[in-house]
Amino acid sequence: MNTILTILIVVGAIILVGAAIFAVVKRDLILATVATSVISLILSIFYFILQAPDVALTEAAIGVALTTIIFIVTIRNTKRFEDD
Amino acid sequence: MSNLQILQITFYGAAILLIAIGLYAVVTKRNLIKIVLGLSIMDSGVNLLFITVGYISHKTAPIFSPSVMAKYKTIHAAAQAMVDPVPQALVLTAIVIGFGVTAVALALVVRLYRHHNTTNIDEIRNLKW
Amino acid sequence: MKKAIAIILLAFIAVELFVVFYKIPFGADRMNVARFYLENSPKKLGVANAVTAIVVNFRGFDTLGEVTVLFLASTALGSILFRRREIHTRLSHLRTSVEASVIVRIAGRFLVPLIILLGAYVFIHGHLTPGGGFQGGVIIATGFLFLLLAYRKFTIEHRTITFVESLAGITFAGIGLIGIFLGKTFLENFLPAGKLNDLLSGGIIPLIYIAIGFKVAAELTGILDTVLSISIDVKQKEIESQTEKNE
Amino acid sequence: MVATNHILVTPIYFIALPLFFAFLLPLLGKIYKSFIRIVPGLMFAYLAWMAVVLLLYVYKTGNPVIVKIAGWAPPIGIDLVFDQFTGFIATVIAILGFLVWMYSYLFKKVEFDNALKYFLLLMLIYAGSIGVVITGDLFNQFVFLEITGISAYALTAFYRGRDGAEAAFKYLLIGSFASTFVLLGILLIYTQLGTLNMADIARNIDKMDPTIKVIAFILLFTGFGIEAEMFPLNGWAPDAYSQSPGPIGAVFASMTSKAGLYALIRLSFTIFDFSSANELLFIMGILTLVFAEGIALRQEKIKRMLAYSSIGQIGLIMIAFSFNTYLGVFAGIFLMLNHALVKSLLFFSASFLAYNSPHKYIKDIQGFARYMPVTALMFGIGVFAIIGFPPFSGFWSKFYLLSAMAEKNFVILIILVLSVSLIELVYYFRVLHKLYFAEPTGEYQPHTPRWNAMLAMVLLALIIIAIGVYPDLVTGFIGKAAHAIMDKTTYINSVFSI
Numbered sequence: 001m002n003t004i005l006t007i008l009i010v011v012g013a014i015i016l017v018g019a020a021i022f023a024v025v026k027r028d029l030i031l032a033t034v035a036t037s038v039i040s041l042i043l044s045i046f047y048f049i050l051q052a053p054d055v056a057l058t059e060a061a062i063g064v065a066l067t068t069i070i071f072i073v074t075i076r077n078t079k080r081f082e083d084d
Numbered sequence: 085m086s087n088l089q090i091l092q093i094t095f096y097g098a099a100i101l102l103i104a105i106g107l108y109a110v111v112t113k114r115n116l117i118k119i120v121l122g123l124s125i126m127d128s129g130v131n132l133l134f135i136t137v138g139y140i141s142h143k144t145a146p147i148f149s150p151s152v153m154a155k156y157k158t159i160h161a162a163a164q165a166m167v168d169p170v171p172q173a174l175v176l177t178a179i180v181i182g183f184g185v186t187a188v189a190l191a192l193v194v195r196l197y198r199h200h201n202t203t204n205i206d207e208i209r210n211l212k213w
Numbered sequence: 214m215k216k217a218i219a220i221i222l223l224a225f226i227a228v229e230l231f232v233v234f235y236k237i238p239f240g241a242d243r244m245n246v247a248r249f250y251l252e253n254s255p256k257k258l259g260v261a262n263a264v265t266a267i268v269v270n271f272r273g274f275d276t277l278g279e280v281t282v283l284f285l286a287s288t289a290l291g292s293i294l295f296r297r298r299e300i301h302t303r304l305s306h307l308r309t310s311v312e313a314s315v316i317v318r319i320a321g322r323f324l325v326p327l328i329i330l331l332g333a334y335v336f337i338h339g340h341l342t343p344g345g346g347f348q349g350g351v352i353i354a355t356g357f358l359f360l361l362l363a364y365r366k367f368t369i370e371h372r373t374i375t376f377v378e379s380l381a382g383i384t385f386a387g388i389g390l391i392g393i394f395l396g397k398t399f400l401e402n403f404l405p406a407g408k409l410n411d412l413l414s415g416g417i418i419p420l421i422y423i424a425i426g427f428k429v430a431a432e433l434t435g436i437l438d439t440v441l442s443i444s445i446d447v448k449q450k451e452i453e454s455q456t457e458k459n460e
Numbered sequence: 461m462v463a464t465n466h467i468l469v470t471p472i473y474f475i476a477l478p479l480f481f482a483f484l485l486p487l488l489g490k491i492y493k494s495f496i497r498i499v500p501g502l503m504f505a506y507l508a509w510m511a512v513v514l515l516l517y518v519y520k521t522g523n524p525v526i527v528k529i530a531g532w533a534p535p536i537g538i539d540l541v542f543d544q545f546t547g548f549i550a551t552v553i554a555i556l557g558f559l560v561w562m563y564s565y566l567f568k569k570v571e572f573d574n575a576l577k578y579f580l581l582l583m584l585i586y587a588g589s590i591g592v593v594i595t596g597d598l599f600n601q602f603v604f605l606e607i608t609g610i611s612a613y614a615l616t617a618f619y620r621g622r623d624g625a626e627a628a629f630k631y632l633l634i635g636s637f638a639s640t641f642v643l644l645g646i647l648l649i650y651t652q653l654g655t656l657n658m659a660d661i662a663r664n665i666d667k668m669d670p671t672i673k674v675i676a677f678i679l680l681f682t683g684f685g686i687e688a689e690m691f692p693l694n695g696w697a698p699d700a701y702s703q704s705p706g707p708i709g710a711v712f713a714s715m716t717s718k719a720g721l722y723a724l725i726r727l728s729f730t731i732f733d734f735s736s737a738n739e740l741l742f743i744m745g746i747l748t749l750v751f752a753e754g755i756a757l758r759q760e761k762i763k764r765m766l767a768y769s770s771i772g773q774i775g776l777i778m779i780a781f782s783f784n785t786y787l788g789v790f791a792g793i794f795l796m797l798n799h800a801l802v803k804s805l806l807f808f809s810a811s812f813l814a815y816n817s818p819h820k821y822i823k824d825i826q827g828f829a830r831y832m833p834v835t836a837l838m839f840g841i842g843v844f845a846i847i848g849f850p851p852f853s854g855f856w857s858k859f860y861l862l863s864a865m866a867e868k869n870f871v872i873l874i875i876l877v878l879s880v881s882l883i884e885l886v887y888y889f890r891v892l893h894k895l896y897f898a899e900p901t902g903e904y905q906p907h908t909p910r911w912n913a914m915l916a917m918v919l920l921a922l923i924i925i926a927i928g929v930y931p932d933l934v935t936g937f938i939g940k941a942a943h944a945i946m947d948k949t950t951y952i953n954s955v956f957s958i
Contacts, residue, residue, distance in 0.1 A: 006087045013098040020102055020125055024109040029117050036121060036128075039102070043128055046095075050135050051145040051167045053343035054264045055175050057335075059131070061351035062183050066433065067124060069358065070440050074190045075117060077443045078197040082115040083204065092239030096231060103640070104227040110633065112219045123636050130643050133234070137651050141240030146263035147343065148255045150410050159409075163251040166263070170247045171650070173267040174599055177279045178643060180347060181606050184286035185639075187436055188613055189632050191293040194443055195617065195625040208626060230644075233675050237651045245654025246535050274475075274529045274538045278591070278603035281479055282610060285584055289614035292577040293625070375486045382483025386476060392531075399472045401531035 009049065016042045027082045029075045037068040088141060095136040102129030116196060116203045120189045127182040131175045138171030146172070259406035259414040260340045268345070269418045269425075273389075273400045280385060280425060283432045284378065290439045321363040328356035336426030340415040346422040350429025357434045361441055374435045381428035388417055388424070469510050471542040471594055472527055474550065475604075477503055478587035482580050489576050497565055500579045504558040504586075511554035515547045519937060524944075524954050526596070534955055535657035539596040541955060544944035548793065548937055549593050549722055552800050556714045557586045563808055563916035564707045578618065578705070585611040585711060592719035596955060598649065598731075599656045601723060602642050605687060608716050609635045615708045616700045627699035634686055634696045642683035648676035659955035662731050662948060677732050681740065684727060687720030689771050690778070691748035701767035702820070706811025709763060713770045713803035718796060721774065725781055725792075730948050742782035746876075749775030753883050761820045762810050765887060766803070769846070772880065773799045779873070780861050787867050789942040791860035797934065798845070798857040801927075805920045806842035808913065809835045813895070816906045822891055827900030832908050836895050838917045843888040845924050847881055853927035 016039055023035035040063030047056035102125055109122025144152065146169035148162055156162035193203060200208050244251075254266030268276050332352035339345025360367045392401040400421075407414030481503050488495040514525055524543030528534065542550065561582065588608030595601050613635070617628035646656065652668040653661055665673070686693045697717075701709045728737040749772050756768035777799065780792035812835045817824030829836035845852035848859075858881065865873045909917070927934055944951070 003087060006090055009091060010094050013094045016098050017101045017105070020105045023121060023125065024105055024113070024118070029115070029121075032118070032121055036124060039125065039128055043132055046132065047135055050095075050139040051143065052135050052138070052172045052175070052264075053145050053147070054262070054345070054348070055131075055135060055172050055179070057344045057348040058176055058179050058351070061348055061355070062179055063128070065355055065358075066351060066437070067183060067186060069437065070187055070190055071117070071121070073440050073443060074194055077194060078117065078203050082113075082118055088240055092235070095239065096234045100227050100230045100234065103230070104223045107226070108219060108223050110637075111223075112216050116629070119633065123633075126636075126640055130640055130647070133644070134647055136239065137237060137647060139240055140242045140244075145343070146251060148261040148263070148409060149342070153410070159255045160252065163248070163255075166251055168242075168244050168247045169250055169263040169267055170244075170656075171647075172264045173272060173275075174646075176264070176268055176347060177275050177599075177603065180279050181282050181603070181639075184282045184610060185606075185632065185636060187286050187440070188289050188293070188610060189629070189636075190440070191290045192613070192617060192625050192629045192632065195293055196629065199625065229675070233648070233672055236669060236672060243651065243654055246656075246660075247654060249536055270530050271532055271537055272599075274597075275600055275603050277475075277479060278600070278607055281482070281584065281587075281607055282603070284483065285581075285607065285610045285614070288577055288580055289610060292574070292581070292614055293617050293628075379483050379485075379487045383480065386480040386483060390476060390480065393467060393470065393472065396467075398527060398531045399476060399529050401529075 005049070009046070012042050012045065016046075029080055029082060030072065033068055033071040033075065036071070037064050040064045040067070095132070099129045099132040099136060102126070102132065104129075114205045116193045116205060117190075119205070120186060120193060123189065124182065124186050127178070131178055131182075134171040134175045134178070138168040140167045143167045255409050257406065258402060258416060258418060259409050259411075260418055261410050261414075262340055262342065262345070264343075265340045265345050265418065265422065266415075269340075269421050270400070270402065273421070276425070277385060277389070277400075280382065280428055283429060284382065287378075287432045287435045287439070290436055294439060294443065317363050321359055325356045325359055328359065329353050332356065332426070332430065336422055337419065338412070339422040339426075340418050341410060341412070346425030347429055349426040351433060353426070353430035354433035354437060357430075358437050361438065369434060369438050371435070371438070374431050374438070377427055377431040378435065381424045381431065384424040385421055385428065388421055469513055470527055471514065471525060471540045471550075472529070473510060474507060474554070474590045474594060475540075475587050477507065478583040482583045482587075485576060485580055485583075496576050496579055500583055501558075501561050501565065503583070504554075504561045508551075508554045508558040511547075511551040514542055515551045515937065518542065518544055518547050519940060522940075524951075526955060526958050528958060533958055534596060535655045535660035538600050539657070539955060539958070540594045541596045541951075542594055543951065543954070544937070544940040545793075545942075546594050546722070548941040549718060549796065550590050552797055553586070553590050553593065553715050553718060556710070556800055556804055557582075559804065559916045559920060560707050560711055560714075562919075563710075563913045564705075565912040566910045574618075577614075581611045581615050581618075582711070585615065585715065589715035589719040593722045596658050597656050598646050598658055598661065601658075602639065602646060605642065605684075605719070605723070606639060608719060609639070609687070612700065612712065612716055615711075616704045618705050618708070619703070621703070623699070624703040627696070627703040631696040631700045634693060637693075638683045638686035640683075641679045641686075645676045645679035645683060648672050648679070652676075657955070658726065658731055659952045662733075663952050663956075665731065665733055673732070674734075677727070677734060677737070680727055681724065681737075684720055684723040685744065687716065688724050688778075689717050689720065689748075689774050690724070690744050691751050691771075691775070694748070694752075694771055697771055698764045698767040701770070701807075702761060702763035706815065707808065709766065709807035709811065710804035713807060714800035717770070717774060718800060721777060721796065724778075725945065728781075729784075729945055730951055738782045738784045741778050745775045745778030745782055747775070748772070748778065749876075749880060751775075753880050757883055757887050759887070760822060762814050762817075762822050762825070762891065763807075763820065765822070765891070766806055766810055769884065769887075770799070770803050772884075773803070773846075776861065776877070776880075780864060783864055783868060784946075785864060785867065786942055786946065787860065787864040789946055790938055791857065791864045793938045793941050793945075794857040794860050794934075797927075797938070798853045801920060801924050802842050802845045802852075802854060805838060805917060805924065806846065808917050808920065809839040809842060812907070812909055812913075813839065822894060824901075825891070826894050826898035827896075828906065829896045830900060831906045834914060835909055835917070838921055839895065840892060841921045841924065843892055845928070847884050847888060851925065851928040853924045853931075855928060856931045 044059040106126030335344040336349030389400040402416035404416035591604030752771035759765035845854040
């Protein structure tokens with residue numbers, strides 16, 4: 001892989017980890033869920049770069065769309081904010 | 085450092101950090117939904133690790149499409165230029181299983197909320213351990 | 214304090230894992246059985262997509278288990294959430310408190326058939342292009358999700374879902390069993406492999422992937438429908454508590 | 461003939477038929493409602509018969525039955541191995557599956573929708589447990605472990621009571637940890653050897669990098685240990701046992717925990733070649749045993765007590781296997797058989813005792829023996845069998861365990877096992893005393909077992925007594941099973957000879 005792609009991947013990985021930390025720390029669960037869907041999105045791009053188009057498609061469909069939906073429906077029907 | 089080394093550190097590091105962050109959420113968080121979120125982050129990390137391990141540099145996706153066949157002529161030559169398909173097949177299975185477990189976990193959260201009117205683990209008696 | 218201990222412990226685990234994985238060179242070729250899969254999925258099975266060949270044939274047994282997991286998840290969801298059918302039909306208009314905008318509804322009319330067509334395309338071509346039963350099934354389920362969200366009157370007949378789900382599952386397991394009855398092994402290919410990159414190639418593999426596509430679509434639609442009906446249950450509860458107060 | 465591919469009798473049916481009928485059951489229910497109870501029963505009966513036929517065949521010819529799937533020989537394809545050891549455990553699970561079905565045939569809370577789900581989940585947990593035992597592929601084992609796990613979560617939360625969901629969530633959390641660990645372990649092995657077939661891994665295990673090998677072993681050991689209810693990751697077990705419907709306690713004790721134990725044993729005996737694996741098994745076994753029996757002594761609720769006692773038995777089995785001698789492994793397999801049979805009987809009878817006591821406390825069952833003499837008698841037989849009195853099967857399992865220890869001159873261990881038996885005696889007899897000798901607190905109209913549950917319990921009790929009186933019924937099979945699990949080369953050779 002060439003240098004530009006490498007830099008992009010490193011940036012993507014930093015966003016990935018940042019989104020994961022955001023998802024864990026943020027008290028607003030809806031935003032946390034959105035962060036996990038960002039994780040899935042970046043992962044599916046990574047899978048594409050790593051020559052796994054089948055997995056990329058699956059991750060995009062399940063991780064980005066379906067998991068997020070069921071999380072959001074659950075949160076809407078319970079509590080939106082995490083409290084200590 | 086060569087590109088490959090940077091990529092190695094990036095991919096392995098990102099995947100293992102995802103697992104660790106997910107584990108952290110599961111172990112320390114008191115909110116049930118946060119815990120399930122942590123589980124799904126953990127799963128994502130493991131999946132990325134699988135795909136990373138299956139990647140072989142300068143090789144293409146394991147699909148013998150007409151364009152690939154036109155480029156390499158024989159099946160043998162094309163097969164030499166492809167990444168490892170097994171981890172991809174395993175991850176397909178793992179993603180679907182992970183989704184099933186997440187759905188069941190969230191259903192349990194909803195039911196716990198109906199009974200206890202809270203999603204905080206501390207306010208639910210038996211869950212402390 | 215507890216968090217600090219957790220962070221230190223997890224950092225230790227992470228470092229340990231990283232050290233172990235760093236020993237595994239990135240981008241190196243370490244194929245063993247995978248080499249066989251790559252060579253033989255086009256040669257013996259006539260399947261262009263090697264991942265499909267592994268998922269459906271070489272390791273098809275895993276996939277049977279995987280489909281079962283989804284089936285289990287939808288059954289488990291039903292048994293955990295105790296869907297109440299009669300309430301469901303009576304209060305289905307409560308699913309979305311606000312009706313989706315006109316644009317969404319009109320767009321839906323054109324988009325949803327396209328989405329379903331795309332899903333079908335993906336799983337019919339599973340043995341040729343990236344994607345297959347799972348991806349196609351998920352895409353179709355997304356189409357139904359759109360309908361559920363956009364049209365408040367739209368309800369999915371649960372019987373149809375069960376019917377499609379069961380039929381597709383029986384097809385998958387049944388095709389496997391036919392292999393045994395023909396004196397071969399479970400899930401073994403008994404149809405001619407055909408020519409590589411033809412739509413009609415790959416023997417039983419496209420058939421199984423189509424069955425998986427229908428099954429996954431039905432199961433995920435069922436799961437989404439169950440999950441979305443949670444809100445109906447919750448609203449029902451609110452109404453009950455309000456009427457109690459009024460009395 | 462190493463590989464049979466008979467149309468009527470093949471190990472593939474243990475998995476294919478339950479899955480096929482699980483998919484079919486919702487449709488069958490539409491045709492005729494009682495099908496949802498009858499069809500699983502016919503299937504369980506058929507599979508139990510088939511298991512016995514296969515086991516006899518394997519026993520007589522000495523050749524394991526190995527089937528390949530999708531026509532690819534291992535390590536390319538997935539294979540199912542029905543040898544003397546896996547076959548024995550699969551047969552035990554198959555027979556108990558049939559008895560559990562019989563017990564729950566007229567299960568009280570069964571209305572149509574619930575009955576459908578109950579029998580579906582029962583079939584799938586059965587298929588998952590047998591799949592874990594007979595599969596020859598590591599990743600396939602993971603998939604079956606997941607099937608077992610998810611059906612177990614759903615069964616734990618089956619009742620509407622408030623605690624079921626809690627127990628299930630707890631179970632799900634720990635179960636997800638287990639699956640993550642197992643996946644990571646499988647990944648590490650795959651990166652080194654490029655294969656997922658157990659025999660292939662075992663053959664090439666020397667080629668692994670030593671550090672990676674250790675880490676992979678630890679990850680897999682922890683993951684399977686969680687499923688086998690090993691200390692300290694078994695906090696979920698008592699909750700799951702006590703919250704699930706009555707017969708499911710028996711399913712957990714006889715099927716899921718056996719599947720986890722099997723995976724643990726296969727891992728330590730066949731796949732990896734660490735000599736220290738036995739020590740690890742030994743230490744974890746001792747910890748599990750002491751911890752569980754200590755807590756069992758203080759339990760107030762009957763099902764929780766049984767659950768902790770069950771964990772204690774798992775500890776004993778691990779200790780027996782850790783000796784790595786013929787006698788030790790023999791005792792371990794005998795203990796597994798005994799545990800599966802006796803714990804099922806105890807859970808079968810105790811669920812009626814617990815059902816009739818309002819808060820499930822032991823003190824509530826005073827004098828129940830008068831109202832339900834047969835159930836009480838069955839419980840009594842179970843208690844005597846698990847502690848190890850003759851003429852019950854438990855006597856022989858403890859006898860062989862002690863002789864295995866004597867052979868190795870482990871005096872302290874013998875004392876430990878005897879004192880654990882004493883502890884068991886104390887807490888079980890406390891229950892028996894309440895059951896038989898305490899005055900009933902008031903007039904009861906107890907819910908007594910129907911004919912089907914009675915028949916299942918009597919059959920189990922008869923099996924336990926038959927083995928106790930005439931242990932040669934099973935010792936032949938167990939002896940061959942012990943040889944099979946200890947002989948790694950034969951396993952590898954037979955897998956690759958098809």
